[in-house]
Amino acid sequence: MSGTPARRAQPSHTTAVRGVTDFSAPAITFDRVTVGYGRGKGVTHALIDFNLRVGRGETVALLGPSGSGKSTALKALAGFVRPTSGSVRLGSRDVTDLPPAKRGIGVVVQSYALFPHMRVADNVAFGLRSQRVPRAQIGARVAEALDMVGMSAYGKRLPRELSGGQQQRIAIARALAIRPSVLLLDEPLAALDAQLRESMLGELAGLRAALPDTAMLYVTHDQSEALALADRIAVMRNSRLADIDTAENLWKRPPSSFTAEFLGGANLLPCTVTRVIGTSALVSIGGVPVTATAPQPDIGHVEWESDLPAFLCVRPHAVTLTAPGARGSFSARIVSTVWRGSTTRITLAVDDFEGVQVDADVSGHDQRGPGTVVGVQFPSDGSVLVPAT
Numbered sequence: 001m002s003g004t005p006a007r008r009a010q011p012s013h014t015t016a017v018r019g020v021t022d023f024s025a026p027a028i029t030f031d032r033v034t035v036g037y038g039r040g041k042g043v044t045h046a047l048i049d050f051n052l053r054v055g056r057g058e059t060v061a062l063l064g065p066s067g068s069g070k071s072t073a074l075k076a077l078a079g080f081v082r083p084t085s086g087s088v089r090l091g092s093r094d095v096t097d098l099p100p101a102k103r104g105i106g107v108v109v110q111s112y113a114l115f116p117h118m119r120v121a122d123n124v125a126f127g128l129r130s131q132r133v134p135r136a137q138i139g140a141r142v143a144e145a146l147d148m149v150g151m152s153a154y155g156k157r158l159p160r161e162l163s164g165g166q167q168q169r170i171a172i173a174r175a176l177a178i179r180p181s182v183l184l185l186d187e188p189l190a191a192l193d194a195q196l197r198e199s200m201l202g203e204l205a206g207l208r209a210a211l212p213d214t215a216m217l218y219v220t221h222d223q224s225e226a227l228a229l230a231d232r233i234a235v236m237r238n239s240r241l242a243d244i245d246t247a248e249n250l251w252k253r254p255p256s257s258f259t260a261e262f263l264g265g266a267n268l269l270p271c272t273v274t275r276v277i278g279t280s281a282l283v284s285i286g287g288v289p290v291t292a293t294a295p296q297p298d299i300g301h302v303e304w305e306s307d308l309p310a311f312l313c314v315r316p317h318a319v320t321l322t323a324p325g326a327r328g329s330f331s332a333r334i335v336s337t338v339w340r341g342s343t344t345r346i347t348l349a350v351d352d353f354e355g356v357q358v359d360a361d362v363s364g365h366d367q368r369g370p371g372t373v374v375g376v377q378f379p380s381d382g383s384v385l386v387p388a389t
């Protein structure tokens, strides 16, 4: 039997590298940070015992449902709320008691927050003037920041003369003008339409590559943004850090059912572990044996023991439909189909599974209607064990 860990809520830093950046030097540290809003019995604990380290040049996405504490973590770092307990550090400097303007952090929020009466260049210069950067240098720094976001030609415009995407670019330029070592982005694309969001995502990825020493903390509840931009993803749940790891590890080997579901939807099939040898697991779903992959982790506190209840996590694209009665298949009936352009999402009721429907994504425009009987297979390389707790 092999021990299999879920990597969970460890205040760790990654050894992965983007280019030649050394993430091991901490740029941001949250050390057991708790934040409460209100007092006495009415207090809301928006962040509880929160630990996180972000390395120099690293991008970490804070991902989680609405109200899970993501923005509060950012505010604690930026200095907009004071932790009830714990500390925040930038590099080796404890900034817990420092006012926001003295922290030297670039902040970009969803609503752009540009000064409406100021021209673009003055908006971008704002942080530089607050930092008393010599007047002679301001013009060049503003030009440099506008150039980074492709908005050099717009310095004389007022914010109301720009589109939403352009305003957000100016907000990013304003944050970059102070050459921050830490950039905080709070849902920066949430106010933009889907197409613009997609192109801005590409631009943010380019910006990230152009700023190899800047640590970024990126709040989102959109898993595709987190997967596209982050070196690591920290998943928040109920004011706490639930799981943290590289985007790839969390996607391929989710350490919890919550993260499996939150990061892009997953079929979570209740199963019982029969045995695990190396990375090969034999499990039972409703008495039917199925082979799967057991994640082999580097940190571990889950032992895959026989008879342990667990989940089999199968992404919809990994579910295979066969002819009814095909060898190794479960018998199922199509409940509904939704055509999504390049794929069709088929929802299935499987005879041996009580109360659990299975989603399958098949390529093209599948014409099979509700009630059609099919076979369903869960290929072992697309089925991974997830702890039930």
Ligand SMILES: Nc1ncnc2c1ncn2[C@@H]1O[C@H](COP(=O)(O)OP(=O)(O)OP(=O)(O)O)[C@@H](O)[C@H]1O
Residues within 6 Å of the ligand: 037, 038, 044, 045, 046, 064, 065, 066, 067, 068, 069, 070, 071, 072, 073, 221
């Ligand atoms: N100023 C405030 N006063 C009282 N409670 C607050 C305040 N700001 C946030 N909260 C509460 O703290 C909790 C965490 O809020 P936070 O904004 O950090 O969540 P979030 O994960 O960023 O959510 P969203 O994705 O909706 O922005 C929520 O329950 C929220 O209602």
